[in-house]
Amino acid sequence: MKDLRSKIKRQTELLGLVLNEPAKYLIPDLAMEYEIDDLTIKRDMMDFRSSGIGIHSRSKKGISIDGELPDGVIKPILESYIGTTIYSKSFDRATQSLTKKIGSKAIVIMSYLQRGIDSNKKVIISYKKPNQKISGEQIIGGEKSEGKFNREKLDGRESVVQESDERKIEPLIIYESEGCWRLLAKHENNYKQFLLERIQNIKQTNESFPKHNQSEIRELFSGSFKSYLGKDKIEVKILMDTEWAERLRPKLLLENVSYSPAEDGKVLLETTVNSFNEIAAWIVSRGKGVKVLSPTPLKEMVLKLAKEALENYE
Template sequence: MSKLSNALRMIELLHARKKMKISELAAELEVKERMIRNYRDELALAGIFVESDKGRDGGYYISNTSFFPVRNMSHKELEALVFSATQLTEKASVYAKYAESALDKLKAVQKLERDKERHIYFVHKSKPNYETSDESSKYLQLQDALLTLRKVKITYTSHSGESERIIEPYGFVHYNEFFYCVAYCNTKKDTRIFKLARIRDIWVTGDSYAIPDNFDVRKEFPKFGLMKEYLDVKLYIAEPFATMVQESVWAENQVITKQEDGILFEATMNGKESVKKWILGMGAKVKVLEPASLRKEIIEEGRKLLEIYEM
């Protein structure tokens, strides 16, 4: 196999098996141990960091924050493939060896998907366009610090005024049209949220840090009290938006029922203003059935629009 193929295979093995000794990697890839060290150095240059522990239980492993692009598959698809590959490895089949290799890759994909979700949280399953946003450079700098585990010095404006902070980025959340960085603040000695719009200056330092193994941004962010406006939404959506809505996950518990000329959309959603903006963006192709309070606000917004265009 080529050097690139072996390096990619090494990533898959480490993600799937969590930790492997250099001798095990060398045997699996059928190369000398010095080549494993070369692969490690090459991967580091590409921003994928293979860590190592010494001692009897030591070995190579990949940090939870070293993300690697994989093909998109649903959880159910992955579960089905893992189940199938496992069955083949347990049987005396001519495909057993290949099934074991495939199983390593599938487990690597599963772990990577879980790791990404622990650090990047889009509450409404939407993604802002940073190419046109003035927050672009801030996000990219903080993301780079997260991926390389480097502390960041920022100038931040809060309700009490402007101050300098040293933070350790743990993850990001997009909520109610704004992007937040969840980080440990060295000044306050606690985990805090920092609104990117309020960050003025950013310097990535040379000091390293570690993210707690049990950290999950999806569980931490709600603790800060911003997510309060839960709505049990029921909408009728006509084409062409009916098809478009079905192509995305807007809420974890969403239920979509096909109608003759559209869909019935039901879900518990968070952030009233974002939900309203989403609904209004579909114009006359959507009708709010529940809750009554949201239906009333959408009607009132429609009246205001009518007054503007009748002037």
């Protein structure tokens, strides 16, 4: 089993290298990279050709792929690779979405990031932020953004659109949340998350970074549904109908959750979160039977979101 995992990992990363930089690598280069013989690399290439991938090594010109990868092979390759490197109970929807949006580039992005994680080597990514209308200061994630901007006309009004920018990052963990593959990385001494589907290009570097404290990384996830990460610690109390409590109790929503009996058969849920944004949206989506007791700012955010949702039907 270990040999099979090693083979799947090597073959996918080989494919990612050749897709991203055609004709750069000779067979001996890759054999040296993975500490195997040339014949094994040739067998890997034969395996790819048998699945319809036109990968070839031409004398002194390196390895390249003729044409595009067949549509039916990208998702299975990614699924096999994810199964050997990333541990998640639910990744099929995220993989399907990533494959649909960026095609074979998904193999390049995923394999380059995982190589960086495995070897503690920094990577350089070109990352595209979503287009946003801006009024006043540009704020993203509660912080001023220092990205590049241009202006364009939208519905007759001038708006600011953020372009992609290049960043050198320390990749730490690839994980799935809300149907999307995400990367937790360190950039300019801050922990940040990136959506893999928005990484436009990626380059390897030989610049090492120190191994990160795993307990510190786990701490970032402990108060989050994984789509927003941060170091803030906010204590939250929510009153729930018994029916909701029984439905949710088996599910690990957050790592630090306690349930206790309350009046009228209701249940008090207490937890610690690192952002109001995620849990407020989650509470609104539950509807009747889930009520915020504290803190007040969370109550206000829930009411605001609920009113905005109702306005869609006025």
